[in-house]
Amino acid sequence: MPSQSLRLGIAGLGTVGVGVLRILRKQAVLLEKRTGSTLTISAVSARDRSKDRGVSLSDCGWEDDPVALAKREDVDVFVELMGGADGAAKAAVEAALNAGKDVVTANKAMLALHGQALAERAEAAGRVLRYEAAVAGGIPVIKALTEGLAGNEITRVLGVMNGTCNYILTRMEETGQGYNALFDECARLGYLEADPTLDVGGIDAAHKLAILSSIAFGTQVDFDGIEIEGIERVTLDDIRHAADMGYRIKLLGVAQQTGRGLEQRMMPCLVPAASPLGVLQGGTNMVVLEGDAVEQIVLRGPGAGEGPTASAVLGDICDIARSIRLPVFGQPASGLKQSKPARAILPAPYYLRMALVDKPGALAKIASVLGEAGVSIDRMRQYGHADETAPVLIVTHKCTREALDAALSAMSGTGVLASDPVVLRIEAV
């Protein structure tokens, strides 16, 4: 069988783009065996043509303008690795689709914010738009969810999807250093995005969650419907106290259908210390997929880096070379429903940390306020203390966020709280 040829145009030659070039060259023979196609690079585009990237560009064309690259006659697949939700990346992807090219991208922000419009455009043009590298780096989670678990009604998707946040949280526990010191360490190590709030503010991870939700629940990507809280306010005290109660704090994304809409949240949560998510250390990512038939699948792997991210991009390119052509979010974009955002509808146990004024009856007041709001206490600890406030930890039984908020509001009127309580949800895994 004579080999076919698939001609690529690659826009963006940062870490990932260079990684893709390296694999295409190093593994040319293997890739041809696996796909039945020769994968060639017609041209590339990046900001600075003269920069030394450690890979030769002499055998492929160059375009200063990614939009021009996207439209080239000799490009079958446009590979967008520039990043940025809007601007050049989006313009080039749109141009490529309009010109009848398939598209592979690693751009989570673009998909989280414009996924529905881009999917409609791709499907109208009869083109595919693939983005395995956009979620959880090297883990083939888009493929697992869209294809491997296609026989399941997905019940919950959750995971740790930002390696930098997980690195900071696990290093806080290991080293006893506070958030600020570890933020600085990450900045020195180059672990942070140019705008670090994308990482530590939970936004980058929420982009990924929005994409997974859409596939899992057949809904239009709804980034704005995600309740987002970053890790900036996680303290060493909470990390230690959570550990004391058998938990670890993770920046956890959770998406699930409730009777009253789609709940999507990305926020610091407690998970059992011995669970797969609890034992996840450092920059590794983990996604948990739950379905009515498969029960629970856990996927773990590197969430970033040249090799892993390029591996995911290559997976998409090989799929296209092998004529694997699916709707962008696993079913036609025209049939995706708008989801109704639901906020913390389902009951869960909560972790509460509070500092009580050290007076007789203080704890009793807190306990009775919780009881009146219908929040029952699973476990409680009061710690020894040298100053005038008594540290108290409470793990509640499952309760609604509504009931808990009522209790918290009543608590603030008791006069026994020395400061605002810390409230963290405990996610069962």
Add this chain to the structure above:
Amino acid sequence: MPSQSLRLGIAGLGTVGVGVLRILRKQAVLLEKRTGSTLTISAVSARDRSKDRGVSLSDCGWEDDPVALAKREDVDVFVELMGGADGAAKAAVEAALNAGKDVVTANKAMLALHGQALAERAEAAGRVLRYEAAVAGGIPVIKALTEGLAGNEITRVLGVMNGTCNYILTRMEETGQGYNALFDECARLGYLEADPTLDVGGIDAAHKLAILSSIAFGTQVDFDGIEIEGIERVTLDDIRHAADMGYRIKLLGVAQQTGRGLEQRMMPCLVPAASPLGVLQGGTNMVVLEGDAVEQIVLRGPGAGEGPTASAVLGDICDIARSIRLPVFGQPASGLKQSKPARAILPAPYYLRMALVDKPGALAKIASVLGEAGVSIDRMRQYGHADETAPVLIVTHKCTREALDAALSAMSGTGVLASDPVVLRIEAV
């Protein structure tokens, strides 16, 4: 777009077959949205037509003979869920391919023993033969390896692929009961195959490893090339001593290319207790895929059961409905090389447990024999003892199995061993 129809013939209505029927009925609407096809069941086949399986068969045809089912005009995809490496299952799969049907199977033994011939037959007929359910139950590992990691040169595949063995080993540690008691418990719970040596002898897991090796390394399935040892001889003593040194014992499958051939083994090994494989409890499966670009991906999920296995079968059916058509082992069967089996070529650390005659100089003799064979000691422990033999544990630095065997042979001539040493490989993960 008008919906297409994909007509199934399902042979075998045990747990998995019934699970597949249930999903096809319960999720008909969802499956049509995702695949663009209506999935219908033309006919089924099983041993006993009158048996009550808890699912209605009134809306589909019946064939007593699976071969007749495989050839039916109104069947597009033959789904083989009977099991057994040869006999009816193989005859029916061959008949289906010859009749131009695509095939989905969960039959690991058939693929491990006849995979190459079946792949050649399928590809000659232009048909696909899919088997996601054959390896690691609900985990979409065939898809991850064949498609998701297609851009990688795979360097190692390893994992825990038999839930019953992992259940026995973890329960031994938890309960302090010996192997025989837990074997009996598994028999009572229905966790064992009709021929239990398939499970506890490591054969079932080795079937799965043979399939993964073929995809990973582009070689013909070579079940006979696997070094297999079951868990029957794992003792409580070893489980406890391994734990003492920071390890857990797992029935671990490992496949990797060495300079001198393909190493495939399925045998009890030690893994670090805190590693993903080390913390794996009970009947859950885990497969670790390592590639030059992606580094390491870990997949965890239920290895058996109605829902998870049916989920994998449905994944394959949906792929066919979505026109995903790949060679059986990820590249044309005609190009798969015969592998040369290599046995424990790569050096590894080893765990040795021995009982020494309690005489002055006994330990020194062992240490010097090891040293002379070029095996250096990483850690050693001698335990207190009441009888006349001294229990000694040694963890070696990395050494070749050849060097270790020379040392073991020399040891037996020293006269200080009270019994044959236990030797277990320590696998780095």
